[in-house]
Amino acid sequence: MMEFIVNNDFFKKAILEMSKVVSPKAPLPILTGIKIVAMKDCVTLIGSNSDIVIEKVLRNTISRVKVVDVYKTGSTVVSAKLLHDIVKKFPRNIRLTANDDHLVTMESDEIITTLNGFNPDEYPPLPKVAHDHYVSVPSKDLLDIAKQTVFAVSKNEAKPILTGVHLAFQKNYLSCVATDSHRLSFRKLKITSNLQRSCIVPSKAFRELITIIGSDSTTPIDIVITDHNVVFKSLFTTLYSRLIEGNYPSVSGLLQQEHKTIMTLNTTKLLNGVDRACIFASERRNHTIHFEVKGNSNFIISSNSTEVGKIEETQKLNSISGETELNISLDGSFLIDTLKVIKEEEVRLSFSGSMRPVLIEPVGNDLHTYLISPVRSY
Amino acid sequence: MMEFIVNNDFFKKAILEMSKVVSPKAPLPILTGIKIVAMKDCVTLIGSNSDIVIEKVLRNTISRVKVVDVYKTGSTVVSAKLLHDIVKKFPRNIRLTANDDHLVTMESDEIITTLNGFNPDEYPPLPKVAHDHYVSVPSKDLLDIAKQTVFAVSKNEAKPILTGVHLAFQKNYLSCVATDSHRLSFRKLKITSNLQRSCIVPSKAFRELITIIGSDSTTPIDIVITDHNVVFKSLFTTLYSRLIEGNYPSVSGLLQQEHKTIMTLNTTKLLNGVDRACIFASERRNHTIHFEVKGNSNFIISSNSTEVGKIEETQKLNSISGETELNISLDGSFLIDTLKVIKEEEVRLSFSGSMRPVLIEPVGNDLHTYLISPVRSY
Numbered sequence: 001m002m003e004f005i006v007n008n009d010f011f012k013k014a015i016l017e018m019s020k021v022v023s024p025k026a027p028l029p030i031l032t033g034i035k036i037v038a039m040k041d042c043v044t045l046i047g048s049n050s051d052i053v054i055e056k057v058l059r060n061t062i063s064r065v066k067v068v069d070v071y072k073t074g075s076t077v078v079s080a081k082l083l084h085d086i087v088k089k090f091p092r093n094i095r096l097t098a099n100d101d102h103l104v105t106m107e108s109d110e111i112i113t114t115l116n117g118f119n120p121d122e123y124p125p126l127p128k129v130a131h132d133h134y135v136s137v138p139s140k141d142l143l144d145i146a147k148q149t150v151f152a153v154s155k156n157e158a159k160p161i162l163t164g165v166h167l168a169f170q171k172n173y174l175s176c177v178a179t180d181s182h183r184l185s186f187r188k189l190k191i192t193s194n195l196q197r198s199c200i201v202p203s204k205a206f207r208e209l210i211t212i213i214g215s216d217s218t219t220p221i222d223i224v225i226t227d228h229n230v231v232f233k234s235l236f237t238t239l240y241s242r243l244i245e246g247n248y249p250s251v252s253g254l255l256q257q258e259h260k261t262i263m264t265l266n267t268t269k270l271l272n273g274v275d276r277a278c279i280f281a282s283e284r285r286n287h288t289i290h291f292e293v294k295g296n297s298n299f300i301i302s303s304n305s306t307e308v309g310k311i312e313e314t315q316k317l318n319s320i321s322g323e324t325e326l327n328i329s330l331d332g333s334f335l336i337d338t339l340k341v342i343k344e345e346e347v348r349l350s351f352s353g354s355m356r357p358v359l360i361e362p363v364g365n366d367l368h369t370y371l372i373s374p375v376r377s378y
Numbered sequence: 379m380m381e382f383i384v385n386n387d388f389f390k391k392a393i394l395e396m397s398k399v400v401s402p403k404a405p406l407p408i409l410t411g412i413k414i415v416a417m418k419d420c421v422t423l424i425g426s427n428s429d430i431v432i433e434k435v436l437r438n439t440i441s442r443v444k445v446v447d448v449y450k451t452g453s454t455v456v457s458a459k460l461l462h463d464i465v466k467k468f469p470r471n472i473r474l475t476a477n478d479d480h481l482v483t484m485e486s487d488e489i490i491t492t493l494n495g496f497n498p499d500e501y502p503p504l505p506k507v508a509h510d511h512y513v514s515v516p517s518k519d520l521l522d523i524a525k526q527t528v529f530a531v532s533k534n535e536a537k538p539i540l541t542g543v544h545l546a547f548q549k550n551y552l553s554c555v556a557t558d559s560h561r562l563s564f565r566k567l568k569i570t571s572n573l574q575r576s577c578i579v580p581s582k583a584f585r586e587l588i589t590i591i592g593s594d595s596t597t598p599i600d601i602v603i604t605d606h607n608v609v610f611k612s613l614f615t616t617l618y619s620r621l622i623e624g625n626y627p628s629v630s631g632l633l634q635q636e637h638k639t640i641m642t643l644n645t646t647k648l649l650n651g652v653d654r655a656c657i658f659a660s661e662r663r664n665h666t667i668h669f670e671v672k673g674n675s676n677f678i679i680s681s682n683s684t685e686v687g688k689i690e691e692t693q694k695l696n697s698i699s700g701e702t703e704l705n706i707s708l709d710g711s712f713l714i715d716t717l718k719v720i721k722e723e724e725v726r727l728s729f730s731g732s733m734r735p736v737l738i739e740p741v742g743n744d745l746h747t748y749l750i751s752p753v754r755s756y
Contacts, residue, residue, distance in 0.1 A: 079686075082657070082686065082687070085657045086654075086657055086689075089650070089653060089654045089657065090654075091650070104687075109691075110691050110692040110693070111651075111654065111689070111690075111691040112689070112690050112691070113654075113657075113658075113687060113688065113689035113690075114687050114688050114689075115686065115687035116685070116686060116687055272467070272469070273489075275467060276464075276467045276468075276489060276491075279460070279463045279464055279467065279491075280491075307494070308457075308460065308493065308494060309460070309482075309491060309492050309493035309494055310491065310492050311464075311489065311490070311491035311492075312489075312490050312491075313487075313488050313489035313490070314488040315488070
């Protein structure tokens with residue numbers, strides 16, 4: 001038995017977020033559902049897919065608004081898709097009850113709906129995680145880090161390690177690395193940590209972190225790492241993810257190079273220019289874009305496709321030092337991914353030769369580093 | 379040879395609309411393109427798919443804004459997709475030139491792109507339509523009519539006649555009918571017409587009319603009908619469509635029935651109720667929703683699926699006359715389509731028995747009539 005009344009606005013938002021996580025194609029039918037647990041002072045929602053588990057808590061009162069009123073504690077599991085379809089179409093607060101036969105009834109105004117639920121005892125238990133060793137990170141910083149690294153992970157499942165983001169907690173730093181071996185994103189964050197360890201977090205978990213925790217948290221996010229799991233815990237939402245097992249490659253050597261040419265450009269203008277050049281850069285040829293320096297202050301971005309056409313544009317360099325002869329081809333989509341997550345107005349590109357990786361850094365921020373390997377264009 | 383400068387905002391909007399019409403999969407490569415014709419005082423864009431042709435005119439000046447400046451008259455044909463990709467990413471006004479080898483160059487600021495165009499002489503000519511016999515219809519009214527009928531056409535190509543909307547111009551009325559033989563929409567508009575004839579317009583043309591002409595016109599739309607074509611002409615846009623050949627069935631008999639029960643309800647509430655009931659109404663079973671009158675003033679909307687669950691809600695009738703015993707099953711998606719296009723606050727449902735079509739009309743407007751046949755629910 002279970003019975004509670006819930007504020008429809010809060011319930012709708014929570015169910016929407018949960019139903020995006022829960023896969024309707026889960027092999028076990030019960031995993032297509034959301035587990036609803038009514039306790040004395042809150043209602044908890046649990047949903048999962050093959051990579052992560054999300055737990056969301058609706059407390060009795062949130063920001064002085066009455067959110068839930070629990071009459072009988074208990075639990076049930078209901079199809080996430082149905083729950084979402086119903087809740088978004090219900091006009092007002094909902095009375096939700098479940099009986100011993102797992103029949104779930106939802107009432108709102110003159111509307112009554114009855115659903116066949118699942119036996120909540122058959123829902124797999126949450127991973128057990130002791131919350132005694134954790135690092136607290138401001139949520140805004142954690143979300144920035146996630147966005148600024150996760151795009152660079154490998155999409156190739158053949159090397160599972162590279163499909164995740166490597167997190168390393170040191171005494172004064174959290175460092176994050178993602179690479180697909182053609183490009184790399186390295187991001188550091190100053191923190192105070194009593195945890196000294198590292199792990200590889202699946203990119204899906206990092207992406208969910210951005211969408212789910214990002215929408216609810218202004219408070220810090222606690223990170224707990226166990227042997228097989230990582231947990232991100234914000235005020236109302238907890239995300240559990242399995243870890244990817246294995247040893248992440250060391251990348252420090254890649255970041256130390258001698259540079260022949262160093263130049264700075266406006267970030268947005270460069271992004272727009274590369275984006276335009278990509279019109280003619282096909283995926284089949286690695287979105288190849290050509291870059292050239294001409295006459296000491298002109299940066300020429302071009303691409304061409306013999307069948308379709310070509311494009312060329314000239315941008316003014318803000319500064320250039322070193323050799324002013326430069327001719328290199330890069331994957332335009334990699335450069336776009338990188339420039340999109342750089343918030344700083346100016347960006348520095350450091351070149352070591354036409355077959356060596358290009359270093360990309362925001363000017364005035366030494367905590368980001370991006371590397372992109374050139375493509376052979378002949 | 380051709381050369382003009384065009385205001386990017388106007389060009390972008392026009393190319394976006396055209397590129398939605400032009401099919402990138404057209405069997406003849408030139409038909410994947412947009413024909414651009416520069417004349418002394420305007421630039422014309424022409425695009426087509428298998429059903430319709432759209433012609434858009436950019437005059438030198440629109441609402442006192444300089445739009446085009448033609449230096450050399452001429453024409454070219456360029457891939458609609460490429461043109462769209464480029465124009466949306468170009469920051470400022472564009473200089474467009476075409477040479478005798480059909481090479482098209484577009485310049486904006488420090489950006490130059492060159493495209494392989496098609497020979498404009500190979501683009502099929504527009505249908506010849508004399509503009510001497512036409513009917514002028516206020517655009518708002520024409521768009522309303524289109525929206526209020528086109529949803530009811532048949533999706534089954536086996537009966538081509540029913541995939542179109544039947545337009546009949548009489549002396550004082552334009553009447554429009556669409557039906558898929560399970561439901562019907564009948565809409566009249568008071569006009570003064572010196573044209574007395576009828577035609578069947580493909581639903582795709584009517585849908586394009588809504589999106590394309592709808593966005594640009596506050597002035598009347600002129601309608602010209604020839605033996606094989608219909609033309610809708612607004613200030614800047616002309617839509618040519620082939621007609622569907624054949625005789626449209628007469629529907630007047632269907633609209634005259636004796637009604638056993640007539641009731642009125644709030645349109646939006648009914649729409650929301652049916653929408654909720656559809657959660658449990660599967661496509662496989664024709665979205666069957668049950669309706670029942672109870673105790674003289676209660677209207678009960680319900681649906682159920684043995685595997686999933688059921689829903690039931692009670693709405694108050696505004697009025698009821700005739701027999702107060704009623705039990706009928708309808709396709710909920712048909713009812714939703716109909717209620718969505720009714721703007722009036724109150725709707726009248728007239729029933730003639732559980733196996734006879736239901737008549738649906740907005741209260742206070744005798745120019746709309748909708749019919750929906752019941753589904754057998756046993």
